[in-house]
Amino acid sequence: MNTKILISAIIVLITSMTSCDHTVDYQEIYYFTMNGNELQRPTDYRKWIFVGSPTTPNDMNNGKAAFPEFHNVYIDPLSYKEWKATGKWREGTILVKELVSVGAKSAASGNGYFMGDFIGLEATVKSKKYFPSEPGNWAYFSFTTPKGNDLKNSTKAFGKSDCNSCHAANAQDDFVFTQHYPVLRAAMGIGEDIVPENSDARKSTSKIDIWAPTAPTPKGFNMGIPLEKDALFAYLKSGDYKSFKNQENDKHPSQGPHTKVGLPVKVFMTDMIASSLAANREQHDKGAGIVKEMFNEKGELAGWAVMVKTQEDSEAGLGWFWYEVTSTTDSDAIAAIGNGVQGCISCHNIGARDFVRTTFPLNP
Ligand code: HEC
Ligand code: HEC
Structure with missing residues (x-):
């Protein structure tokens, strides 16, 4: 069965929902398309919300990181909107993770990790409708091919033990690693019309005080300048x-x-x-x-x-x-x-x- 959701249908739904309560109305608008039991590769994710870029460089992981190397993560705009309004992942949420290699390790700005080439694309989808038996209704996909820079056009979900169980055990918010995405933490449940960049939520997303000491000062140290x-x-x-x-x-x-x-x-x-x-x-x-x-x-x-x-x-x-x-x-x-x-x-x-x-x- 081919269950493509067409753009025109989305537009009709968006225009008809403007006056209604948000939490119900965009439930059924999917930014992903199933082709039988395969997820079609989304092609418009650069217009979505960029939420973060966790990086697991090979040279900090014995030469071979499990998920090489930069992970640029995007979420579809309507799920982001719902996340802002309610702090929950709606039916139909999709997050895409674009994998990019580490290229240069130094630049005019200093030493570091700078993006190299595209090497893969993964996605996770929350849908009770399509994945009733997956834990949390989250299913996991990879469009990556062995050649890396080619991508599959559609793909089947992984088994639970391949992906889902690690997310279930370690992710902060319903299988999503919001602990690594300040963009999502700052937006969580703050209200649909609030700009996170202007809200107190932005300040509270970081538990780290960069002005606090991270090592002890030796007691009574005084070689000319006292430190107490x-x-x-x-x-x-x-x-x-x-x-x-x-x-x-x-x-x-x-x-x-x-x-x-x-x-x-x-x-x-x-x-x-x-x-x-x-x-x-x-x-x-x-x-x-x-x-x-x-x-x-x-x-x-x-x-x-x-x-x-x-x-x-x-x-x-x-x-x-x-x-x-x-x-x-x-x-x-x-x-x-x-x-x-x-x-x-x-x-x-x-x-x-x-x-x-x-x-x-x-x-x-
Ligand atoms: C051993 C633990 C582990 C396994 C197994 C795992 N992931 Fe993840 N995944 C993570 C972590 C940690 C993050 C967030 C940080 C990062 O990207 O490094 C993440 C993030 C993601 C994201 C971005 C959205 C989110 O939920 O934060 C996607 C998409 C994703 N993983 C797909 C997959 C797929 C597909 C598989 C199976 C092939 C998989 N993951 C298996 C640990 C895991
Ligand atoms: C955004 C960059 C920046 C930050 C943050 C910063 N400094 Fe500096 N600091 C500088 C620069 C640049 C100089 C030297 C040039 C100058 O003073 O004109 C300097 C000079 C100094 C000096 C004189 C000795 C030296 O290293 O040249 C001291 C002492 C100092 N900083 C202490 C601190 C302390 C303590 C903090 C944290 C509370 C701090 N700095 C944070 C940029 C910074």
Whole structure:
């Protein structure tokens, strides 16, 4: 039996549903087409909603990831609309997963994983009508051929144990891995007319605070600059760091967000870090420290940023203590304090020598 749902039928349904209650009306509009027991390959998914791009590179999976490598995931627009309205997957939901290889591993922006070629296409469909006996009524398909860049035009569903059972066991929301799709988390049940990008839901999708420390700061560590919150603030207020021999003669416009790009900053370095930079060493010594004064529009001192190395090995930034305060009177006006602050690290990774970004020598 050929059960194609035609575009014209969709248009008729859409026009007839405008005044009715949404949850019922678009139930029967499918963005997929069954050809007997085979799913026809959707060809218009680039017009759907892009929900995320999980990446399982081969070189992090013993040379052969189970699902190579970039997974670009799209959902059909009406199911997304229903997800926004109700936080549930409607009858007829389809998600498509386009597989793309890792191409380059470095680019002008840095090292990383950059998309290579198309290597496959998979899909999952929720339908009681077509898959009454699949768990959750979700069925799983692959249009991928051994040649990778060719695709099948239609395909049968996999058996439960091939796909469905892993999704059932590990996916967050009714077989869909929303834990890996911020676009879907931000939209879940927020209401059909709400723009997720303007809603509080967007903020709450991330459980990760990039300004929180991710490694312990050694207790009582003090190789010149104290790291404990109140002691550090008192040290900065005292201006002791102004006696460092290695300091900028003048303020310079900040190239980073301290506190805003373009506002004046002034850098003071301990001898330890200055000699390490002068020797062009890969890693600076434990105890090396930098204080950066940050000024406001009027040229008044408005806070400090501090970096101190608390161990010999930088350990991807965990071995650095990071601190930023945006007041000279309120020790609680803290942007970040502690080791391994990912928000600081993610930017101090780029074009830096062991996380130090200021150009050296300080006064060329
Ligand atoms: C061992 C666990 C596992 C198995 C088996 C599995 N998947 Fe998935 N699948 C995932 C994970 C995890 C994600 C989300 C993250 C990602 O794409 O890496 C996902 C995502 C998907 C998506 C995107 C929509 C969604 O549900 O999040 C599709 C489509 C998909 N898989 C199809 C398949 C197909 C087809 C098979 C069987 C050939 C299959 N999966 C087998 C773990 C699995
Ligand atoms: C968006 C990028 C970015 C982020 C995020 C960032 N910085 Fe910076 N930071 C810079 C740049 C660029 C410089 C050097 C250039 C300048 O100051 O003009 C710098 C300089 C510094 C310096 C002077 C020493 C050096 O490395 O050159 C300190 C100290 C500092 N940052 C601390 C921090 C702390 C602490 C955080 C987190 C609260 C942080 N930074 C977050 C970009 C960033």
